[in-house]
Amino acid sequence: MxxxxxxxxxxxxxxxxxxxxxxxxxxxxxxxxxxxxxxxxxxxxxxxxxxxxxxxxxxxxxxxxxxxxxxxxxxxxxxxxxxxxxxxxxxxxxxxxxxxxxxxxxxxxxxxxxxxxxxxMPGIDRPALSALLPTLGDSDLVMLDLGANTECDERNLVQFAVMGAAYSRIATGRERPRVRLLNIGSEETKGTEDIQAAAAMLREAADKLSMAFDGFTEADKLGRGDVDVVVTDGFSGNIALKAVEGTARFVADLLRRSFASSLRSKFGFLISRPATELLKHHLDPNNHNGAVFLxxxxxxxxxxxxxxxxxxxxxxxxxxxxxxENLTERIKADLARLGADNFRKSAKAAE
Amino acid sequence: MxxxxxxxxxxxxxxxxxxxxxxxxxxxxxxxxxxxxxxxxxxxxxxxxxxxxxxxxxxxxxxxxxxxxxxxxxxxxxxxxxxxxxxxxxxxxxxxxxxxxxxxxxxxxxxxxxxxxxxxMPGIDRPALSALLPTLGDSDLVMLDLGANTECDERNLVQFAVMGAAYSRIATGRERPRVRLLNIGSEETKGTEDIQAAAAMLREAADKLSMAFDGFTEADKLGRGDVDVVVTDGFSGNIALKAVEGTARFVADLLRRSFASSLRSKFGFLISRPATELLKHHLDPNNHNGAVFLxxxxxxxxxxxxxxxxxxxxxxxxxxxxxxENLTERIKADLARLGADNFRKSAKAAE
Missing domain, CATH: 3.40.718.10 (Isopropylmalate Dehydrogenase)
Known part of the structure; x- marks a missing residue:
């Protein structure tokens, strides 16, 4: 083909x-x-x-x-x-x-x-914007929504999880991606009602969806590489993504200033060029360019x-x-497998 | 005294x-x-x-x-x-x-x-958790709320701005702190209704409060040093703060791995020690320890x-x-100056 x-x-x-x-x-x-x-x-x-x-x-x-x-x-x-x-x-x-x-x-x-x-697509109330983030693990992290939907309810979040898992299967090759909801704590009682309701729905549906739902993750653990998909509303997702980007740039700036602060440091910097190039490569947003509307x-x-x-x-x-890899078709199949209508707000939205 | x-x-x-x-x-x-x-x-x-x-x-x-x-x-x-x-x-x-x-x-x-x-205190519906974040500018940034209130309305946000400005006056010595609301874009139409309503209230009250209200900021611009106080709800604030902390740690880990990747890099690292120490000092959370309940x-x-x-x-x-510096008394005075009752949800909350 x-x-x-x-x-x-x-x-x-x-x-x-x-x-x-x-x-x-x-x-x-x-x-x-x-x-x-x-x-x-x-x-x-x-x-x-x-x-x-x-x-x-x-x-x-x-x-x-x-x-x-x-x-x-x-x-x-x-x-x-x-x-x-x-x-x-x-x-x-x-x-x-x-x-x-x-x-x-x-x-x-x-x-x-x-x-x-x-x-x-059928079974989806709202599309989401997703991106791949670098981690210290073997593979990148799929994160969504990154700003398409300012406010999301529990059904939106569950649908995002289904879409993010399909994307992660393609991006990481992992058949059962590890999925978490972004939250302000890892305890079950944390967060908004919508997040808790989404967690309950995902806990129940995870097996059918061929994903491992591991509960909540906090925003300081995104880069650890122990989760494949992080699901959140578009407001928080946008804030988290931009905070990550801004901090990476902030540290890179600090690093540049530090190394420029003395002749000795400049010399050390030149010698360790391969190391700083590796770092630059890892942090350069061009290497993770391309956000996908799912x-x-x-x-x-x-x-x-x-x-x-x-x-x-x-x-x-x-x-x-x-x-x-037929991303669109694979998401549709996952939604069908889930009995997607259980997770839709209105039949109208997908028509 | x-x-x-x-x-x-x-x-x-x-x-x-x-x-x-x-x-x-x-x-x-x-x-x-x-x-x-x-x-x-x-x-x-x-x-x-x-x-x-x-x-x-x-x-x-x-x-x-x-x-x-x-x-x-x-x-x-x-x-x-x-x-x-x-x-x-x-x-x-x-x-x-x-x-x-x-x-x-x-x-x-x-x-x-x-x-x-x-x-x-009188005039405040809910306390907020605030912290100082390092910036590339001359002074630290006061950010609040960092997780005390999962959901906040426009009055909460305005009260947070008043408290954050008082804190910033002490932390930075600046008489008219530059205040912004955290949002997912800088355009006036962005964000939730609560954020837009808070922006309208702050635009009107800023002069009386002796602060410069500069509209919205995005999470990638926190470290630039052109804003003194960033106000947000506890959910987004917690996510932004943790994303910043996690990314700083992530980059530090990458840096360590990069420098350890070859003998040449290790040598370069040793030579440029003063530079990396400066970086470490700036990023070490111990140097910014102490979150204040306002x-x-x-x-x-x-x-x-x-x-x-x-x-x-x-x-x-x-x-x-x-x-x-009498933080508590100064916040009370600011609230009184504002005519705090305009910004309270219920008289009961402060009793």
């Missing part, structure tokens, strides 16, 4: 066309089965493709006259879905012209457009606005992997 | 008496005006004091036959307030036998006991359960500073 092509919103992100095209070219150089639909300003895409003949040979261009801006409200962006590069990239997935879409543009707009065009009838991946070409290439490679 | 003495719960914390007494002795050595009421098992305290004659000379012992355990529920602990070291230390504050209490024991129990014995009629400080003697000494020094 050949891999469906990937629609790239070539206009999104802080640096726009150049980085997106360079990233796609880098991904294509690594995996020559990748094919692309490049969506955006045709002239600028053509110009950027001149130095990437390999990518040009594997791509079709879809002209979009318009661009979603970074500060645009989702409702505004929705009105321009038929003329913007983001809207047309998602529409290509809906029409079957592409298997998945990648964008580095406005997250709220991307979410709104993807939800409206692709709809949530729960939609189609794969949509958000590349970080400030990602480098390497970061974009990683997001593209992740997207291809999710297509190859 | 002489400094009121400080009640130390000598039995709390992972290592109990030895570390608490050593910490108090260290604080006493630095500041010879400190006086103590050491609360706990009299024999064990006496034994620990043998190597600290200076502390012994500045202390009275109050025997407590019982100890609050780490996994005890707050409701259970409350029933034993009259026999436990934690309960008797707080009671000493209530009776005026001590000006403040420091404990490294069970946080939930400490909160419940302190609230019941000392009551919330909003009570009295000063209660929580020392981290795993704090070293140095960490305990820092928590004790912080406690003394808050006494000297």
């Amino acid at each position: 050949s891999l469906p092509r990937i629609a790239i919103d070539a206009m999104g992100g802080d640096e726009g066309v150049r980085v997106m095209i360079e990233g796609a070219a880098l991904a294509r150089r690594r995996h020559d089965r990748f094919k692309f639909l490049l969506v955006g300003d045709e002239d600028r895409i053509r110009a950027a493709l001149e130095v990437h003949p390999n990518l040009r040979a594997a791509s079709e261009i879809l002209h979009a006259p318009d661009v979603v801006t970074g500060d645009e409200k989702p409702t505004q962006a929705l009105r321009r879905a038929k003329t913007t590069s983001m809207g047309l990239a998602i529409n290509a997935v809906k029409q079957g012209d592409a298997g998945a879409a990648v964008s580095a543009g406005n997250t709220g707009a991307l979410m709104a457009m993807a939800k409206l065009a692709l709809r949530t 729960g939609l009838n189609g794969v949509v991946v958000k590349s970080h606005g400030s990602a480098s070409a390497l970061g974009v290439a990683n997001a593209v490679a992740l997207t291809a992997r999710l297509l190859e | 002489s400094l009121p003495r400080i009640a130390i719960d000598a039995m709390g914390g992972d290592e109990g008496v030895r570390v608490m007494i050593e910490g108090a002795a260290l604080a006493r050595r630095r500041h010879d005006r400190f006086k103590f009421l050491l609360v706990g098992d009299e024999d064990r305290i006496r034994a620990a004091l043998e190597v600290h004659p200076n502390l012994r000379a500045a202390s009275e012992i109050l025997h407590a036959p019982d100890v609050v355990t780490g996994d005890e529920k707050p409701t259970q602990a409350l029933r034993r307030a009259k026999t436990t070291s934690m309960g008797l230390a707080i009671n000493a504050v209530k009776q005026g036998d001590a000006g403040a209490a420091v404990s490294a024991g069970n946080t939930g129990a400490l909160m419940a006991m302190a609230k019941l014995a000392l009551r919330t 909003g009570l009629n009295g000063v209660v400080v929580k020392s981290h359960g795993s704090a070293s003697a140095l960490g305990v000494a820092n928590a004790v020094a912080l406690t003394a500073r808050l006494l000297e």
Whole structure:
């Protein structure tokens, strides 16, 4: 089976066309089965493709006259879905012209457009934004929701767990991912009523879902590598993720200042370059680029606005992997196995 | 004016008496005006004091036959307030036998006991747990609530802002602290209704409160040093704080592994020791030990359960500073200036 092509919103992100095209070219150089639909300003895409003949040979261009801006409200962006590069990239997935879409543009707009065009899959009330976080263990951690839903009830959290486990099976190869709910303590009595109700539901359903539900985790234990999926509402998830990112950057800054503080330290730093490079590699968000909207009838991946070409290439490679491994179909099957209707708020939401 | 003495719960914390007494002795050595009421098992305290004659000379012992355990529920602990070291230390504050209490024991129990014995001050519906976080700027950041209140409405958040600003004036010396609400975006439309309502109230009241209200902050910007007080509900605050702590530890672990990965790196590490020591100093939680319960009629400080003697000494020094600077009275004055009744949920709560 050949891999469906990937629609790239070539206009999104802080640096726009150049980085997106360079990233796609880098991904294509690594995996020559990748094919692309490049969506955006045709002239600028053509110009950027001149130095990437390999990518040009594997791509079709879809002209979009318009661009979603970074500060645009989702409702505004929705009105321009038929003329913007983001809207047309998602529409290509809906029409079957592409298997998945990648964008580095406005997250709220991307979410709104993807939800409206692709709809949530049967058994899911709300899609969630998920990402992979580095750990000290053997494999990355899947965390969701990271900001798509400010407030979530227990059913949302259970659905996120099902989706996160399916993603983790693909990302880690582990058949029974270890799932936990993010909470402010590990004792059973901690947290909100919604979290406690979600824990009760997951405890009961974990076997049927082929996951190990291990209760709660606190935010200081995310990096230990003893859990595969961490489930939370979008508010807390966004705060936790950004606190992790900000602290990593904070420590890197401190480290730079410390090493620059004396000649002797500078010399030591140069000698230990391989060590600090390893650290930099592990902490560089480009190496974990690509947040996935789960729960939609189609794969949509958000590349970080400030990602480098390497970061974009990683997001593209992740997207291809999710297509190859049939993420969407596997989540649907899990929901069916669960008797998903027990966990739905209203039959309407998925129609 | 002489400094009121400080009640130390000598039995709390992972290592109990030895570390608490050593910490108090260290604080006493630095500041010879400190006086103590050491609360706990009299024999064990006496034994620990043998190597600290200076502390012994500045202390009275109050025997407590019982100890609050780490996994005890707050409701259970409350029933034993009259026999436990934690309960008797707080009671000493209530009776005026001590000006403040420091404990490294069970946080939930400490909160419940302190609230019941000392009551919330007029104008405050709920006390909050606050801590100082390191930044890349000139001064530390006051963050609250860190877990005392799982869910908070807009009035709670406004009250937290008033208390946090008072704390920040003492901690940073800045007369008009820069205050922000923690949110998942900086745009005005982001976040829950409670957060938006709190922002509207603070925008209006900021001048009267002698603070600069700068809107929202995201969790990746906590360490930048451009804000003095960050206000949030206890759930998000706990998650943000623990994510920061966990990531700092994660990076330190990575760094250790990186430097141990080759002989060359080890050599480089040794040479750059002064730099890594500086980093360690900045990241060591013992240097920021001491979380303060704000909003009570009295000063209660929580020392981290795993704090070293140095960490305990820092928590004790912080406690003394808050006494000297009349934190409690200053918060009361701010609330009165605000016309605090506008921000109270019920007159009952403060009685």
